[in-house]
Amino acid sequence: MxxxxxxxxxxxxxxxxxxxxxxxxxxxxxxxxxxxxxxxxxxxxxxxxxxxxxxxxxxxxxxxxxxxxxxxxxxxxxxxxxxxxxxxxxxxxxxxxxxxxxxxxxxxxxxxxxxxxxxxxxxxxxxxxxxxxxxxxxxxxxxxxxxxxxxxxxxxxxxxxxxxxxxxxxxxxxxxxxxxxxxxxxxxxxxxxxxxxxxxxxxxxxxxxxxxxxLGEAPEPTRNYLPPPTFSTTYDLPYKVKSLDRLLPLADELISQLCEFLRNRDLSTSHLILSLYHEKHKWTDININLRQANRCHKSILMLLETHFTNLIIPAPIVAMKIIVKKFDDFMGLNEPLLAKDKPSLEQHTDSNLNQFIDLLKARLGAQFINSVQTVAEHIPEYATQLLAYDNINGVKQKPKSAPLMPRPFWLLNKPKQLVLRSGKLYNHKSITIISGPERIESRWWSDADVRRDYYIALEQNGSRLWIYRERNRRKNWYLQGYFS
Amino acid sequence: MKTYSENSTKTLFSKAHKDPCNHIEDIQERISDSPSIEQLINRNANVWRGCDMADQLAHAQSTGYPEFDNILPGKGWPQNGLVEIISSNWGMGELQLLIPLMRSIVQQSQWILGVSPPHLLYAPALIQAGINISQVLIVGLDTSCKDALWVIEKALQTQNCGLVLTWQNWLPNKVLRRLQLAAEAGNTLGVIFKHADNKNSPSRLRLQIRNSSPHNAVFNIVDITVIKARGNFQPLTTKLKIYQN
CATH class of the missing domain: 3.30.70.270 (Reverse transcriptase/Diguanylate cyclase domain)
Known part of the structure; x- marks a missing residue:
């Protein structure tokens, strides 16, 4: 009882x-x-x-x-x-x-x-x-x-x-x-x-x-919870460091620890933060984003080095810390069994390119790496745009149909007005019209009404020009592009 | 063994100083024994002759313009290295010249990188030329010169940029040499567009585009001069119809 x-x-x-x-x-x-x-x-x-x-x-x-x-x-x-x-x-x-x-x-x-x-x-x-x-x-x-x-x-x-x-x-x-x-x-x-x-x-x-x-009469296999991996390592410097170059060997050490950690768990990383701590100042964070998850010691170190070239630190550094923000599965490259078989070139190319763009981004900033895109628009200055490469990543563009009439490779940011003197057009030298006109009219529903006649022209110094004449307003002539 | 060699050098010196006639005879003897210049050149890998270079470049990429191919060593664009295209002003067909090359590079799923172009690259024109614009990257219109050179060098070193186009009007020979080496390391072709010729440039190929007639330019036709090319001896010029209509 x-x-x-x-x-x-x-x-x-x-x-x-x-x-x-x-x-x-x-x-x-x-x-x-x-x-x-x-x-x-x-x-x-x-x-x-x-x-x-x-x-x-x-x-x-x-x-x-x-x-x-x-x-x-x-x-x-x-x-x-x-x-x-x-x-x-x-x-x-x-x-x-x-x-x-x-x-x-x-x-x-x-x-x-x-x-x-x-x-x-x-x-x-x-x-x-x-x-x-x-x-x-x-x-x-x-x-x-x-x-x-x-x-x-x-x-x-x-x-x-x-x-x-x-x-x-x-x-x-x-x-x-x-x-x-x-x-x-x-x-x-x-x-x-x-x-x-x-x-x-x-x-x-x-x-x-x-x-x-x-009832406990049969065994119960379980699938256990594994906490997500975390990596964070700090290095306290024995002395203050003013020059970032001196920091590189230490960063090298931390990155090797990181790569070892990733290798042991068969992981890779696509986002990590390196924090530099200063005395009496807020710490500096360096965000290292990788376009392709990676655990290659060399490439991470190279990225860091590139980040260091543009970095200005407010005070000497007393400690350094690496935190991994995002873990990814490791994707190895497939090598062909027979050495001279078709190498998986595209895969290699992609990974190399991603590393290259990471490097450019680290040095210049993402806004400077652009991709050219077309826009479905009749007016030339709106028909093309530069997009930051990151924004279009992954979006496969469907092939667009090209305009029927020839288009120039260069477009001026702003059309340049040409001089009309005694019946002849001048840019730097006199201009001869070769062919045209091609009429483009659009946006009549808005204030920015566009009515133009486009001509292909040749300047006497040899430049092939794309010029137009306004059909509304003052009927001025403009230079808009170069056939290069 | 050691003593013998010391002795022999001593006697050689003493001969040369004492009797000049003997010395000449000695040299004559040696010449008769020694190999011909041909053999010497062939023996040394670091010595090469320009005229042989053309054969080595036989597998170059065709430019797409037969007349132009004919005046280039190896009948086409070099595989790697720097190419300078000189035109007195923009818009003389300098990009048109590269269109067939760009098309084939895109088809090989390689990338084209443009560094600091002077104007906006117009996407519809690229599509018209049959170039997949998703494989064209443009790096900053207003990046500083130092950064631009850094980008060019890195891009030339990377193997997946098939073509690096850049508009740099004046680069010192030292920089060009560095870029040339980078292009060789990455097996990449770099093209520099400029207005003025730079003599003694280490680039692999220097081209000049001119009007076909000095006073009366013709729209379709330009003159192309190969100022320098590895494997060429004298400047060659051809008339090229760069626009079909």
């Missing part, structure tokens, strides 16, 4: 549950008496205890999204347990080992409850969850799904508690549910009464295995 008291207690008792359950919000903690009793010894013997959190609000998301949310919540559970396993809409963590440290299940629950709710709020999800704890993963999961906030210490008591659960907690498909219902099965204990061989035949081995796992 004493034994059952120690191991199985209940919280605010719902009528159907009797012995074998402890409500978690029990005001009275397990007393020193119970600790001295045989219950404590049995707890140790019983093996692990699993605490399950079930989040039905995740059901409406697709699987990758659920996984993402669970990953974030798992970080909270890390406070109380080192073993966290993922399940559909649920997280289960091992808490037996931390019971003593936190002084009981209530303390653990308290430690988890608020942070999980906060995390759910942050993810803008409804902040509630169901929980339960018992010696098997599947068992605690089923209990949590049934919204029974129960704690069961001993395996022997599992059968009686789980038996009372409705078959809905198994989350079977519709057809199987109907068949179970037609067989007169309403609770799990009804299933246990059926012979397992025929059950396996009718419902597949999954269901039988699930029930076995719930």
């Amino acid at each position: 004493e034994d059952s008291e120690n191991t199985t207690k209940r919280l605010a008792p719902p009528a159907s549950y009797k012995a074998g359950v402890i409500k978690l919000n029990l005001p009275k903690k397990p007393t020193s008496k119970s600790k001295q009793g045989s219950g404590q010894a049995q707890i140790r013997k019983a093996g692990s205890l699993w605490y399950a959190i079930y989040l039905p609000q995740l059901l409406r998301f697709n699987e990758p999204q659920q996984q993402e949310y669970l990953n974030k919540l798992a970080a909270v559970l890390e406070n109380v347990s080192s073993t966290i396993s993922f399940h559909p809409q649920a997280l289960v963590c091992e808490i037996r080992s931390s019971l003593k440290y936190f002084d009981g299940i209530d303390a653990i629950h308290e430690k988890v409850d608020q942070p999980i709710k906060e995390a759910l709020n942050q993810l803008s999800l409804p902040d509630y969850f169901f929980y339960a704890a018992c010696p098997t993963i599947t068992g605690s999961l089923l209990l949590a799904r049934a919204d029974i906030n129960a704690l069961i210490y001993r395996k022997e008591n599992l059968r009686s508690v789980l038996g009372k659960l409705s078959t809905k907690v198994l989350q079977l498909d519709k057809e199987q549910n109907r068949r179970l219902y037609n067989m007169g099965v309403r609770h799990l204990r009804d299933i246990w009464r059926l012979p397992s061989v025929s059950l396996r035949k009718r419902f597949g081995s999954e269901l039988v295995d699930l029930l076995k796992k719930a």
Whole structure:
């Protein structure tokens, strides 16, 4: 009798549950008496205890999204347990080992409850969850799904508690549910009464295995949570350094540490920050963004060196720190098996080019690296634009149709007015019209009404020009481009 | 062994000083034994003759203009190195000359980089010329000269820029030499557009574009002079029809 008291207690008792359950919000903690009793010894013997959190609000998301949310919540559970396993809409963590440290299940629950709710709020999800704890993963999961906030210490008591659960907690498909219902099965204990061989035949081995796992009769493989990698390393300089060149060997050292870290984990990085700390000044951050994730020591160092060339530091440097902001999977290059087979030139080219552009960006800034783009527009000055290369990255342009009439390679930023003297046009020298006109009219609906006649012309010094005459306003002649 | 060699050098010196006639005879003897100049040249890898260079460049990239190919050593653009194109002003067909080359470079999925062009490069014209504009990069119109040179050098050193175009009116020979070496290292062709010729330039190829007739320019036709090319002896000029219509 004493034994059952120690191991199985209940919280605010719902009528159907009797012995074998402890409500978690029990005001009275397990007393020193119970600790001295045989219950404590049995707890140790019983093996692990699993605490399950079930989040039905995740059901409406697709699987990758659920996984993402669970990953974030798992970080909270890390406070109380080192073993966290993922399940559909649920997280289960091992808490037996931390019971003593936190002084009981209530303390653990308290430690988890608020942070999980906060995390759910942050993810803008409804902040509630169901929980339960018992010696098997599947068992605690089923209990949590049934919204029974129960704690069961001993395996022997599992059968009686789980038996009372409705078959809905198994989350079977519709057809199987109907068949179970037609067989007169309403609770799990009804299933246990059926012979397992025929059950396996009718419902597949999954269901039988699930029930076995719930009772602790079958092993439960888990997929454990691995915290995301973090890398941050600091180097305190023994003396103040004024010259950035002197810093390079030290940066070299830090970067080798970083590359070693990445290599060991088969990762690469595409964004890292190097912070330089000064005395009595705010630190300087150098953002190193890589177009292509990389872990090549040489190229990262070269980028850093390029960043250093333009950097002005407010004060001598006393410490240096590298933090990796973004980890990526490492993508190796595929080498052809036979050396003289077609080399994967394009892949090489892409990676080389990305490194090259990273280098240019580090030195000049992203705004100076441009790509030419066309715009569907009749007026020449609007038909082309320079875009920062970063903005168009990844957007594959569909091939555009070219205009029918010849167009010049150079366009002046602003058309230059030509001089008309005694019936002849002059730029630097006299101009002869070769062909034309090509009429371009557009924007008549706005104030910037454009009506022009374009001509191809030749200046006496040999320049091939693209000139136009306004048809509205003052009918002036302008030079707009060079056929180069 | 050591003593023997010391002795022999002593006797040689004493002979030369004492009797000049003997010395000449000695030299004559040696000449008769020694290999011919041809052999000497062939033996030394660092000595080469300009006229042989043309053959080495036989696999060059055609310019797309047969008359122009004919006056270039190797019948086309060099594989790497610097090319200077000199025209008294912009708009004399200097880009038109490069269009077939640019087209083939884009087809080889290499990139074209333009460094500090004088005006806005007009995208519809590039499309008209059959050049995929997504493989054309332009670096800053207003970057400083120092940065521009840095970009040119880096671009020439990288192997995936097939062509580096730059508009630099005056570069000292020292800089040109450096760029030429960079282009050789990266196996890239760099083209410098300029207004004035720079004698003694270390570039691989120097071209000048002129009007076909000095007073009366013709729209379609220009004169192209190869001022210097490795493997050429004298300047060659041809008339080139650069625009089809």
